[in-house]
Amino acid sequence: MAFTLLLVLGVAAAFFVVLRRLAVVEQELRRVESLVARIEQRESRFVAPSEPLVAASREEDVPPPAPEQFAQPAARIVTARARPAQPAKASPAPTRTSPARPAIQLEALIGGSLPIWIGGAALVLAGFFLVRYSIESGLLGPTVRTLLAALFGLVLIAASEGARRLPATAEDPRVAQVLAGAGVASLYGTLYMAAALYHLIAPLTAFVAVVLVTAAAMGLALRHGPPTAAMALIGGFVAPLVAGFDTAGVGPLLVYLGLFTAALFGLAIHRGWGWLALAASIAGFAWINYLIAALDGRGGDLSAVGGFTMLLAACASAALPATGMHNRWLRLAPLVAGFVQLLALAPALEFGALAWSFYLVLAAAALFLSWRQSLYLPAALAALGFLLAFEALALIQGERSATPLAAAGATLLFAVPGHGLAGRGRGWATLALGGSAGPLLIACAFAPSLLAPAAWGALALAAAAACAYLAWRLRRDSDAPVLTAASLATGLLVTVGLAQFLPDGWLSLPLTLVLLGLADWARAVRAPALFELPALPWIAAMVAGAESLFGLATMVGAALGGDRLPLLGIPPLTGLFRDLALPTAALLAILLDPRQLGRARRLVGSLAIAVGILLLHALAKQLLAIATLPRFVELGFVERALLTQVCLASGWYLLRTRRLPSLAAFLFGLGLVRFVWFDLLLLNPVLEPQAVGPFPLLNAAVLHAALTAFWLWTLPRAPAWRTAGALATIVAALALVRQATHGSLLAGPVGTLENTGYSAALLGVALFWLWRGITAGVYDLRIAGLALLTLVTFKVFLLDAAALDGVLRILSFLALGVALIGISWAYGRFLARPAAAIGEGDAP
CATH class of the missing domain: 1.20.1270 (Substrate Binding Domain Of Dnak; Chain:A; Domain 2)
Known part of the structure; x- marks a missing residue:
């Protein structure tokens, strides 16, 4: 109550x-x-x-x-x-006083309009509650109650006609409108009681009576205008609530609501009253939600509610434009509301055949309306989206009887008209794409056990052919998002289809084929968006091979932390090259085309290069197979130097030839990081025993540092490269002395002869730089020579001289003094030359 x-x-x-x-x-x-x-x-x-x-x-x-x-x-x-010939005279502008119009309107509303309409509503409610009181009190029988209710409605309608003719009320048409509307609402409620509550008349008779009352309501609305129609709408929808909606069951109630709503739609179309059709639609959906809330908690059957939802959404979508309503979103709202309502009803209907039939029929109605008028195309697209969500929910809930057949029907329902009308615009092409690929992919993802792998593969390849044909038709529209989506859907379906015919773990093979196919398709069509698509199969392959990729990353982390035997942490090569090598090699191959990957080129290309280098590193580790500590002492430095020099030489060549600048910088930078981190800091052979070779000059330590210095010195002129080259040259000189005094194993203390050798070697390097800087006219080389000479001088005075006694100390200082005087004399003569003779680049 x-x-x-x-x-x-x-x-x-x-x-x-x-x-x-x-x-x-x-x-x-x-x-x-x-x-x-x-x-x-x-x-x-x-x-x-x-x-x-x-x-x-x-x-x-x-x-x-x-x-x-x-x-x-x-x-x-x-x-x-009146005075056309008189000249205009300046006069002060008259002051205007605007009356308080809101007060007048409020007064007219409160004093004139509101009471009469509240009175009409009170008449209807009085009749309803009088009948309800008679029921609860048992005063009158069902037949008498029904006759009195009918008589009450007829009296109100007759009173409306009398009010229209009486001189006292004819001037105010609202009196007749209120009475007519109240009478119509009363008659609708009477018919509901007679047919649904008391079963006094047969269903056919009730239907005929409803038709007659509807005709009378339409006639009265035509005669009295919108207020009568509004009163009829309110009374007709409220009547079942007052009488008790669940007394006679859901079926008769929905029949009543359906006939009443259809009558309102007919009246709205006839008079062009879009507001009436919209109000009837809103009231109908309100009743649907009310019934769902009321019946679901009681375990009631909601199948009839689903049917009513489908009919209401379809009829409302057809009725609103017929009334002249031009707002596109209001015209689409009933269809979208119907799909949402059916999706909410689906769990109560157990996603069975009945629920699917409601959904497919409403989707067909949306497609039909879209075919007739393109305004409804967004509703058809929404229908496709809701249908895919419906299918996914059904398969997750384990429904396997009706859902597979419904998915097949949905594919035909959307794909056939979509492909047939794709020439009309992108919306139909989107329907064709979604219908061809969507239901199949969802079924394969959520219920793979429905079919054998070969059947899934055949269906996926057939759907891929349909999507490829659509992409071919759209190839001239290079800016169309549907072209990109169709190309991507084709690749996805080809991957799914081919994977069904391959053993487990070989997903990288179809992904590689799709990657190459998408790259070739992008070159053929020349659509900018298509060039980014090959990145997606490669990313999918990396995700599928995440276990192998994680193994490589673990190995790299252990090596960076100082692990002497990283070979033991490398995953099996079979899995590595099966999961990662094929797609990575394909992606690196297409990078030769500068258009490939588009905006993702820098990021994805860098990641692919990193994965490729890791794979090559894992393969190179197999050559020497350093799996024990003694073998690490024997070959660890040589293996590390070879890998570093491969990176440096490759990057140096690409930088010199100006090819693939990103790859060149990455490789050369990687080589320098390896040289500094592993060979100078973490695993320095002076600190960690490692054999470098017994031959002076021709040993791994000297050659490794000398080659590194060579690569740096011979790069295009840049201060950073020259500084790094100078430091690498010093390392090579020190390695030369260390190996000459210690042999293949560089570990051990520093002796007097070795310390003197360091000074001599560094002095030789400084003199060479000075000579080369003077003869070639290279300013920064001369500065480097002078700086190194200064450091050697301080070393000799502060360190070397302290370790010598007697004649050796005298000879050491004598030689150093003569050398410094000679260097100063030669450099002074160089600086005394004219500036033009110094050479290019001398001036600081």
């Missing part, structure tokens, strides 16, 4: 808002009519000479009933017409 009262109050409030707007519109229309009549009356008086006109106008200065903002402009127009 409380819910019914709340609902009635809500409806009354909504009705109050509608009536308020109608009253405002009606009042404005009356004012405009009064204004037009007044202007016409004044113009008719100014057809005589000007003086009488002026006098007449002065005599009739009484303000008219219309508002002053309308009367004053009319008076100015009349005066101008």
Whole structure:
């Protein structure tokens, strides 16, 4: 009872808002009519000479009933017409006082409009509650109650006709409108009680009676206007609530609601009342949600509610445009609301055949409306999206009887018209793509056990052919997102199809084929968006081979932490090259085309290069197979130096030839990082015993540092490269002395002879740099030579001399002094030459 009262109050409030707007519109229309009549009356008086006109106008200065903002402009127009020859005189602008129009409107609403409409609603509710009271009290039998309710409705309708003719009420048409609307609502409620509650009349008779009442309601609405229709709408939808909606069951109630809604749609179409059709649709969906909430908690059957939802959504979508409604979103709203409602009903219907039939029929209606008028195409696209969600939910819930057949039907329902009408625009092409690929992919993902792998593969390849054909048809529209989506869907379906015919773990093979195919397709079509697609199969391959990729990453982390035997952490090569090598090699091959990967080229290309280097590193580790510590001491430095030099030489060649600058910088930078991190810091052979070779000069330590210095010195001129080359040269000189004094194993203390050898070697390097800088005119080389010479001088005075005694100390200082004097003399002569003779690049 409380819910019914709340609902009635809500409806009354909504009705109050509608009536308020109608009253405002009606009042404005009356004012405009009064204004037009007044202007016409004044113009008719100014057809005589000007003086009488002026006098007449002065005599009739009484303000008219219309508002002053309308009367004053009319008076100015009349005066101008009466005195055309008089010059304009400056006069102060008249002050305008606007009346308080909101107060007048509120007064008219409260005092005139609101009581009469509340009175009409009260009449309807009085009749309903009188019948309900008689039921609860047992005063009257069902037949008498029904007859009294019918008589009450007829009396109200007769009273409306009387009010239309009586002189006292004929001037105010709202009296007749209220009475007619209340009478129609009462008759609808009476028929519901007679057929559904008491079963006094047969269903066929009830149907005929509803048709007659509907015809009468339409006639009265045509006669009395929108207010009568609004009263009929409210009364017809509220009547089952007042009488008890679940007394006779859901079926008769839905039949009643369906017939009543259809009558309202017919009336709205006939009169062009879009508001009536929209209000009937909203009320119908409100009843659907109310029934779902009421019946679901009681375990009731909601299949009839699903059927009513389907019919309401389809009929409302067809009725709204027929009423002249032009707002596209309001015209699409019933279809979308119907799909959402059916999706909410699906769990209660156990995703069975009945639920699927409702959904497919409504989707077919959306497609039909879209075929007739492109305005409905967004609703068809929404239908496809909801259908895919419906299928996924059904398969997750384990429904396997109706869902596979429904998915096949959905594929044909969307794909066939989509492909047939793809030439109309991108919307139909999207439907073709979604219908061809969507249901199949969802079924394969959520229910792979439905079919054998070979059957899945055949279906996927057939769907791929359909998507490829669509992409071929759209190839000239290079900016179309559907072209990109069709190309991607083709690749996905080919991958799924081929994977069904391959053993487990070989997903990388179809992904590689798809990657190459997408790259070739992008080159053929030359659509910018297509060039980015090959990155997706490669990323998918990396995700599929995540275990192998994680193994490589673990191996790299252990090596960076100082692991001497990283070979033991490398995953099996079979899995590595099966999962990662094929797609990575394909991606690196297509990178030769600078258009490939588009905006993702830098990021994805760098990742692919990193994975490729890791794979080559894992393969190179197999050559020497350093799996024990003694073998690490024997070959660890040699293996590491070879790998570093391969990176440096490859990067140096690419930098010198200016090919693949990103790859070149990556390789050369990797080589330098390896040289510094492993050979100078972490696994330095001076600290960690490792054999470098027994031959002076021709050993791994000296050659490794010398080659590194060579690569750096011979790169294009840049201060950073020259600085790094100078440091590598010093390392090579130190390695030369260390190996000459210690042999193949460089570990051990520093002796006097070795310390002196360091000074001599560094002094030789400094003198060479000075000589080369002077003869070639290279300023930074001369500066490096002078800096190194200064450091050697300090070393000799502070370190070497302290370790010598007697004649050796004297000879050491004598040789150093002579050498420094000679260097200073030669360098002074160089600086004394003219600036032009110094050579290019001398000036700092």
